[in-house]
Amino acid sequence: MAASRGELLGLTADELAALMVDWGEKPYHGRQLYGALYRRRQLDPESMTELSRSLRRKLESCVISLPRLQKRQRAADGTEKYLLELADGEKIECVLIPERKRNTLCISTQAGCPLDCRFCLTAMLGFGRNLNPAEILGQILYVLADRNLAIYSEGDGSRPALTNLVLMGMGEPLLNLDNVLKTLIILADPGGMAFSPRRITLSTVGLVPQLRKLAQAPVVPNLAVSLSATTDEVRDRLMPINRRYPIDTILRACADYPLKRNQRVTFEYVLMDGVNDSDDDARRLVKLLARLRSKVNLLPLNPGNANGLRPSPPERVNRFREILTGRSLPAYVRKPRGMDIYAACGQLHLAAGHHSRTTRTSRLDAIS
Numbered sequence: 001m002a003a004s005r006g007e008l009l010g011l012t013a014d015e016l017a018a019l020m021v022d023w024g025e026k027p028y029h030g031r032q033l034y035g036a037l038y039r040r041r042q043l044d045p046e047s048m049t050e051l052s053r054s055l056r057r058k059l060e061s062c063v064i065s066l067p068r069l070q071k072r073q074r075a076a077d078g079t080e081k082y083l084l085e086l087a088d089g090e091k092i093e094c095v096l097i098p099e100r101k102r103n104t105l106c107i108s109t110q111a112g113c114p115l116d117c118r119f120c121l122t123a124m125l126g127f128g129r130n131l132n133p134a135e136i137l138g139q140i141l142y143v144l145a146d147r148n149l150a151i152y153s154e155g156d157g158s159r160p161a162l163t164n165l166v167l168m169g170m171g172e173p174l175l176n177l178d179n180v181l182k183t184l185i186i187l188a189d190p191g192g193m194a195f196s197p198r199r200i201t202l203s204t205v206g207l208v209p210q211l212r213k214l215a216q217a218p219v220v221p222n223l224a225v226s227l228s229a230t231t232d233e234v235r236d237r238l239m240p241i242n243r244r245y246p247i248d249t250i251l252r253a254c255a256d257y258p259l260k261r262n263q264r265v266t267f268e269y270v271l272m273d274g275v276n277d278s279d280d281d282a283r284r285l286v287k288l289l290a291r292l293r294s295k296v297n298l299l300p301l302n303p304g305n306a307n308g309l310r311p312s313p314p315e316r317v318n319r320f321r322e323i324l325t326g327r328s329l330p331a332y333v334r335k336p337r338g339m340d341i342y343a344a345c346g347q348l349h350l351a352a353g354h355h356s357r358t359t360r361t362s363r364l365d366a367i368s
């Protein structure tokens, strides 16, 4: 039996149906199993009482494994950071961000990150490996169970619900595209979590060929692009990947990204004192984005990295935003969340000072 002792998490409904056929069962048991795993989130075959006893017995030879909790920290603002350990000892982080009307979970797609953005702490970790769909979904299932959260689509309002998912944790999702696409299919499946793609946002540095593939995928999430500069000269320095995919190639791919009604591409812009925060930068940004349906999230640099970069002062941030909004480009200043526990953007790095890896195992050259 090909898939026995296999991991059940991370299989799509179709794959589960095929597995049932392999086992000599009817394909619809695959759907049932899918509902048990993702709709009811029963992670122990014994509890799947709507399945026949003999099928449950067969399932016992499979594994359904969640990542293990290593550490959970709660910030003063209610943000909660989870440090999770995977089967092979790799460690990842995800962050639950409660707001007045929503609960957003920020998940990782890689252990560490091979990109080398100068302002981001995850870069200091180097690269471990890609996460598989079970490990990406495992973060969500872990936090749902830990916080006893519903999913918004189940919403009877009796308990708080997870309303938004952002692929903005550790790693570059588009370097792990196949696993990410499969995860999106599972998340959006109406027979399971029924998480609308409109409530899922994928953030990328802008890998052009992969971005074009994502645009054609069966489940297309909201797109956020980490831009953080208005000239290639500055972006080359801040984000070395820009040498491979310069700004205009990214913006052209964004122009072809399919948008539904009222949907926009988000551009994330980390504001750094004297580096990318001038009035000229603001005006150039407006020009660059002129032909795109877009909005800008401004993030004053979160501290923690040693490259001598400083956040733009608040007056600068406001002035920058006003130039954008004054020219009809929607722009928002993002309040950092969970800063006291290193949970804010660009701070995910396995708790300050405790790096699992001291040398970078992969560099830009290794990225195809």
Ligand code: SAH
Binding pocket: 119, 120, 121, 167, 168, 169, 170, 171, 172, 173, 203, 204, 205, 224, 225, 226, 227, 228, 268, 270, 299, 300, 301, 302, 303, 345, 346, 347
């Ligand atoms: N690799 C993807 C997914 C990670 S998202 C990407 O870069 O988009 C992480 C976000 O945090 C990115 O928008 C990045 O620009 C931002 N970020 C990184 N370091 C930061 C810092 N020190 N302060 C504020 N934002 C930061």
